[in-house]
Amino acid sequence: GAVVSQHPSRVICKSGTSVKIECRSLDFQATTMFWYRQFPKKSLMLMATSNEGSKATYEQGVEKDKFLINHASLTLSTLTVTSAHPEDSSFYICSASKGGNTGELFFGEGSRLTVL
Amino acid sequence: KQEVTQIPAALSVPEGENLVLNCSFTDSAIYNLQWFRQDPGKGLTSLLLIQSSQREQTSGRLNASLDKSSGRSTLYIAASQPGDSATYLCAVSASGYSTLTFGKGTMLLVSP
Numbered sequence: 723g724a725v726v727s728q729h730p731s732r733v734i735c736k737s738g739t740s741v742k743i744e745c746r747s748l749d750f751q752a753t754t755m756f757w758y759r760q761f762p763k764k765s766l767m768l769m770a771t772s773n774e775g776s777k778a779t780y781e782q783g784v785e786k787d788k789f790l791i792n793h794a795s796l797t798l799s800t801l802t803v804t805s806a807h808p809e810d811s812s813f814y815i816c817s818a819s820k821g822g823n824t825g826e827l828f829f830g831e832g833s834r835l836t837v838l
Numbered sequence: 839k840q841e842v843t844q845i846p847a848a849l850s851v852p853e854g855e856n857l858v859l860n861c862s863f864t865d866s867a868i869y870n871l872q873w874f875r876q877d878p879g880k881g882l883t884s885l886l887l888i889q890s891s892q893r894e895q896t897s898g899r900l901n902a903s904l905d906k907s908s909g910r911s912t913l914y915i916a917a918s919q920p921g922d923s924a925t926y927l928c929a930v931s932a933s934g935y936s937t938l939t940f941g942k943g944t945m946l947l948v949s950p
Contacts, residue, residue, distance in 0.1 A: 766940045768938075771937060815882065817882075817937075817938075825931050826887045827872070827931075829874070829881045829883075829884070832879070
């Protein structure tokens with residue numbers, strides 16, 4: 723199989739606090755993971771590409787100091803939303819590649835962030 | 839820049855109907871195309887993956903076709919069931935190591 727797990731699935735926090743979301747590949751190693759943000763009735767928006775052992779590559783318009791990404795091992799990537807504001811409230815989804823030449827990506831269950 | 843469009847945005851059908859969801863993309867130089875299912879408040883479940891060299895893939899009641907030259911893909915769902923109600927997303931990738939460009943999805947409701 724290819725299972726990707728995200729935690730927490732839901733989090734509510736106060737403005738100004740930081741929130742960490744974890745993405746784990748449970749039964750495979752993922753050298754590359756991707757973080758997406760999903761707005762209502764909009765396409766998934768790629769935020770950044772996370773590579774194990776190196777700095778993440780951020781998409782244009784995504785604040786790297788706001789959304790900290792760490793890919794410390796082949797099975798874990800974390801997204802930290804720093805000094806969260808209500809406009810950061812969204813659904814965040816990670817995905818991981820098993821490698822090989824199919825290019826197939828597997829997605830986590832998503833994390834709903836609500837900033838009060 | 840690749841753009842993916844899905845039509846219709848929403849679809850409501852009675853149980854048992856066969857239906858077709860459409861996906862089009864502007865740049866035909868794709869590596870693969872994936873169809874996903876997303877239930878409300880949940881992540882994405884991969885349904886079918888079609889490599890650029892393939893014309894179609896089948897899984898159970900689902901059949902996805904790909905016409906790369908015209909930039910189109912269709913997802914055919916046979917004998918629809920209420921449990922098929924979800925949002926269906928189409929996404930394409932430019933290489934085996936790149937991320938995906940998504941459409942906005944088609945929200946499907948199958949009524950008993």
